[in-house]
Amino acid sequence: MPTNKVPRISETEWEVMKVIWPHAPVNAAQIIDALTQIDPSWHPKTAKTLLGRLVRKGVLTYEQHGRTYVYSPRFTEEECVSAVSDSFLKRVFDGSLRPMLAHFVQRKRISPAEMRELRRILEREGK
Amino acid sequence: MQDLVQTFALWVSRASWQSITLVAVILLIQVSLGPRLPARWRHALWWIVVVKLLLPVVPSSPFSLFHFGFLESPAALLTPRASTGAHSPSEFAQHLAGIWTWVWVTGALFTLIIIFHEHGKLARAVVRQRPVTDPAVLDVLEDCKALMRIYTPLVVIETSRISSPALFGFLRPRLLLPRGTLKSLSTPELRHVFLHELAHLQRHDIAFGWLLAVAQALHWFNPVIWYALHRARVDRELATDELVLHFAQLGENRAYAETMIKLLGQFSRPAPLPAIAGILEDQRQMVDRIRQIARFGSFRTRPVAAAVLVLFLALAGLTGRSQKDVTLPSTAGVPTPEHSAQTPLPAETGP
Numbered sequence: 001m002p003t004n005k006v007p008r009i010s011e012t013e014w015e016v017m018k019v020i021w022p023h024a025p026v027n028a029a030q031i032i033d034a035l036t037q038i039d040p041s042w043h044p045k046t047a048k049t050l051l052g053r054l055v056r057k058g059v060l061t062y063e064q065h066g067r068t069y070v071y072s073p074r075f076t077e078e079e080c081v082s083a084v085s086d087s088f089l090k091r092v093f094d095g096s097l098r099p100m101l102a103h104f105v106q107r108k109r110i111s112p113a114e115m116r117e118l119r120r121i122l123e124r125e126g127k
Numbered sequence: 128m129q130d131l132v133q134t135f136a137l138w139v140s141r142a143s144w145q146s147i148t149l150v151a152v153i154l155l156i157q158v159s160l161g162p163r164l165p166a167r168w169r170h171a172l173w174w175i176v177v178v179k180l181l182l183p184v185v186p187s188s189p190f191s192l193f194h195f196g197f198l199e200s201p202a203a204l205l206t207p208r209a210s211t212g213a214h215s216p217s218e219f220a221q222h223l224a225g226i227w228t229w230v231w232v233t234g235a236l237f238t239l240i241i242i243f244h245e246h247g248k249l250a251r252a253v254v255r256q257r258p259v260t261d262p263a264v265l266d267v268l269e270d271c272k273a274l275m276r277i278y279t280p281l282v283v284i285e286t287s288r289i290s291s292p293a294l295f296g297f298l299r300p301r302l303l304l305p306r307g308t309l310k311s312l313s314t315p316e317l318r319h320v321f322l323h324e325l326a327h328l329q330r331h332d333i334a335f336g337w338l339l340a341v342a343q344a345l346h347w348f349n350p351v352i353w354y355a356l357h358r359a360r361v362d363r364e365l366a367t368d369e370l371v372l373h374f375a376q377l378g379e380n381r382a383y384a385e386t387m388i389k390l391l392g393q394f395s396r397p398a399p400l401p402a403i404a405g406i407l408e409d410q411r412q413m414v415d416r417i418r419q420i421a422r423f424g425s426f427r428t429r430p431v432a433a434a435v436l437v438l439f440l441a442l443a444g445l446t447g448r449s450q451k452d453v454t455l456p457s458t459a460g461v462p463t464p465e466h467s468a469q470t471p472l473p474a475e476t477g478p
Contacts, residue, residue, distance in 0.1 A: 010328050011252060014287050014306060039257070057432050064291050077307060078393075095342050096356060099336035101303075102327035104292040104320055106364070107409050110391050118391070122384050125421035 006075050009055040015039075016050050017073065017080065019058070025063070025072040129228075136228040138183055143349045145193055146179050149444045150355040152192070156436065166362065166369040166419065166432035173359035174335075175441045180342040182353065188446035190439075231348065238344040252288055253295060253303065261282040267314055268302070271321040275329055275374055285309065291390065294324040297333040311393060312386075319371075319386040326370040333364055363410050365419055372423045384420040387413075 019034035020026055026034075028048060034043040051071065054060040059080075062069045077125065157164065242345045259265070264283060283302045292308060295301045302324050312320065327333065339356055346352040372380050379415070391413070 009287060011256060011287060020244050081307075096340065096353070096360070097242055097243050098249070099242065099340035100333060101289070102294040102324070102332045102336065102363075102367075103289075104323050105387055105391050105413070106291065107391055107413065108242065110410075114413075115388065115392055117410070118388050120412055121414060121417050122381065122421050123389070125418050126381050126384075 006080050007059055008052075009080060010058060012046075013050055013054055013059070016047060016054065017077075020060070020071060020073055021077045025070045025101070027065075027068045027070050030069070033123075132232060133224060136231045137224065139231065139345050140227070142180055142182070143352060146176050146346075146355070147349075148192060149176050149179060149440075150351055152440065152444070153355075154358075156440070160433075162419075162422070163427075163429050164433050165428040165430050166291060166365040168430065168437055170359065170362040170366040171437050172440065175437070176355055177339060177359070178340050178348055178441075179445055181338070182445065185447040187444060190443045190444060191446040192443045193447060200349065212397055217243075234347045235344050237340075238347045242340050248257045249288060249295070253284060253286055253301060254255065254288055256284045259285060259304075259309065261309065263314070264309060267317050268321050271318060275322070275325050277325055277329060279328065281328075282324075292320045292324060294327045294333060297331065297337075300333070301333045302330055305379075307393075309389075315382060316386040316389065319375075319383045320390075322371045322383075323367060326367045326374075330363075330367060330370065331358050332367065336360075361415075363417060364412070365427045367401065368416055369421055369423070372420065373454060380420050380423045384417050387417070387420075 006028050015038075016031065016035065019031055019038070023030065023034070028051060030041065031051065032044045032047045035047055043118060052058065055071075059074060060071050062071045064070075139200070150462070153176065156172065157169060231256070268281065268283060279300060281300055281302055283304065285304050285306050287306050289303050290305055292305065293303045295303050302321070304320075308320075339359065343352070344355055368383075371383065375383060
């Protein structure tokens, strides 16, 4: 499968994806069951709406098994985790336009060569 | 009302201009002292600039940096030394000041609106999230808090809105973790993340960060200030790392750097080429941080000398040239170029 760009996933959609990843492929009933176990306030209708949205976005794909639809994720959790989108404004002005945040590491992109360089420096400078 | 705004705008312009000299001096100091300057003092130097950017009135002192006319005000460069007395503003200058005021107000408001908008978006998303309740995670957090003697209640939240762990807010601070962090980090690694964010909390970095943002908004037109505040934030990270290592165990510095590198590898998207502006700079910052961490403890810094230096620079940078500096640039809507810079009366000249 070609690696497409991972679409943006909202917070509530994340909650749904989190129960799908470990058990995929799953049907709607199983998903709703898992969600309500974590948080009983989940509405089946809300979950179904979100599933529809996730399918439309291309995050989930489905197959029809008889009467029910079975859902599978199109991206791994790792791929979704690292695909946080940035607008150009955010990239350039990130620190200055978000004074309410203090990060651990402030980098959104790094090349394998740069990673190696950092490791090399740690090796060298750490006596 | 218009006069008040105009006076304010002109004061901001003058402070902005003078800050350029200050920024140059600070960069010079940082470059020449290098690693002998402890990270927290390196960062503290930038606060002299921030205070200058926000301070409307300056006392005068003989130590002021701004004895030279052109350093003190851009007007000195624009208008020739008038021998006929300085109170003859041209129509043109008045008109210019009026236009500039409106341009400035628009830019400052626009910047502030963006900042508050960003905050609002993030706040709304984060506040609705369920906090992390895993006792193992909370235990690590409490251990770190006890070590650093921090008693602020702190909520941990997983969110997809950020790509690095971050501290959020300062009134009711929350520790944000990117999705998947808790699964992929070991306990010691999580400890490193918590220690770093708690160090930010202890240093009140976010509260001060808002002051930086206000200064940024007021001086939106000055690219030197953008750069300076960017460097202030970079140095802030170095100072925070320094504080973490102070609390960490002996020899833990290497593991701390490795946690940092691991997180970079996990949550950053792969970039085949540094084609986008800022990436080369980003890498340099990471190199500086890793280097400082690796060298921690093995390099003798001079904190007392640093403190004295900072205080002296504050005195030189935050004071004005002469008694005439104490008042705001102009009143009654009549923009006069700084006459103390214009007509050097015999009694005034001097070192």
